[in-house]
Amino acid sequence: MAKQTILVPDIGDYSDVPVIEVLVKVGDVIEKEQPLLVLESDKATMEVPADASGTITSITVKLGDKVSKGSVIAEIEASAGAAKPAPAVAPIAAPAPAAVSAPVAAPKAGQHSGKVDHECEVLVLGAGPGGYSAAFRSADLGMNTIIVERYATLGGVCLNVGCIPSKALLHTTSVMDEVKTMAKHGITFGAPKIEIDQLRGYKDSVIAKLTGGLAGMAKARKVKVVRGLGRFLDANHVEVELTDGTGQDLTGKKEVVHFQKAIIAAGSQPVKLPFLPEDPRIVDSTGALLLKSIPKRMLVIGGGIIGLEMATVYSTLGSRIDIAEMMDGLMAGADRDLEKVWEKFNAGRFEKIMLKTRAAKAEVKPDGIQVTFEGENAPAEPQTYDLVLVAVGRTPNGKKIDAGLAGVQVDERGFISVDKQMRTNVPNIFAIGDLVGQPMLAHKAVHEGHVAAEAAFGEKSYFDAKQIPSVAYTDPEVAWAGLTEEQCKSQGIAYEKGLFPWAASGRAIANGRDEGFTKLIFDANTHRIIGGGIVGTHAGDLIGEVCLAIEMGADAVDIGKTIHPHPTLGESVGLAAEAAHGHCTDLPPVKKK
């Protein structure tokens, strides 16, 4: 067997792309075209496949390294006759709803000729925000609709273990934080007493209210819910293994649904780090939201939005928290000036924020989980934690539903590629939500769900959003929509900006929270708004106006001449537009050039 070096092949216009996953280890026997690495640029996630088969003898790259075409990945003892030109790297998670699938061969479709228990025009697989929105829209359009969902409640990740429970807890902890600041106003409260069972009960009651509401709305629309684990049998049938209880306990019974059209909305699940042992003290976001106890010392692996939101909750509840992030900044995707305000405000909240650092090893010890770190800011000694939260991203569920038997192409990572009508390569089957690509956000899934239902009905509906907002519901909140300044720079787009510091906002000062700012980004040629970012309390609520302005193609005059109510944080959007024009009377005069 000959030694062979595996290099990063041509990855298009990308260079210095960070490695976010190494999928193989020394000693692995790999097949040609087997994915070796996952790279993540600001625009796409892509897998790097092997260009030969053989046994890996050494691996040169590690998590967090930046690679370009020609970078050495690994050495292998190649199997005979294996060397071939490197296959192209396929983007697998471009911004929605761009095609995301690697070029895979058309799957061999199945053919079901057995019994059928349910008939419908539209079957929706999965009842998250994408799925229930698609199903309700389908029913409103008059189509006989069935939802297949494995869990007892509707609402998917967002309502049960995502957006909603995290916000119920964030609301509670933000009130706790605010109360502490009242001493400055001459109002003092005693130290909070945390009844954790009651807090968990409150969070669960919020979930129950919303998921119960969905069940009622499904009933009112005559949308039938078949409870179980669905898998395709062919392009017109799904087999459902019926489930029971509060989770997805299989009952052994199976039912078959015949459908004319299907909308796949099976969502995503947290990425696992393979080196972490199984232990109840190592959890993902779902585990952290269970709020079993308040750990004394907690590690959050991953400095993205989900990790930072949970870190905010637990730190206010009393945990001492370290955050380890492989990249050189937190809250990837946000402009650095927004994130810096958050960082400054939170300087005392966490014990250590370790950038360019990764958790490399974890051992279960009687007194906690002992974690060894590697990287620029790694502590010299292993650290012991009572709870480790892994929040390093989510992976689509596309590979778990036998989509191939329906002829639907699913790429190596489980993403399903769709066109602008959310249609897969199979004309009567659509796909939406987390499993069609980034950003994995509930509001994107909902809009895609509506498009898919309308397209299935025959309407000329398209997903053509100009922007998909992102919000970190941290304290302060950080929200952005459309293009960021960093994207404008990297894409060579000439832009102008208007910035209104909240230090000049009457309402922000009255609230005692004037650390934030609102900025709007305009195309320098058309003068239309193309992006915006807000950092401060309630930024997530305020960004909606920026979203509308981008969709409507507003310019700074449209926004600045819109009378906003005073005194509100919302008027900072109008004032930022005035600032873009250079005549904001709430700011010092602009010096004449």
Ligand code: FAD
């Ligand atoms: P999901 O919500 O993942 O739902 C998929 C559903 O399909 C699930 O109910 C699942 O049980 C079901 N399913 C899967 N496979 C099968 C099968 N074979 N048979 C039957 N049923 C199946 N997004 C935001 O926009 N804002 C936020 O503030 C926010 N906060 C978040 C906080 C956390 C902690 C997490 C984890 C996520 C958060 N998200 C947030 C992301 C958001 O939850 C997801 O983007 C959204 O839920 C995706 O919706 P979906 O419909 O694609 O799929």
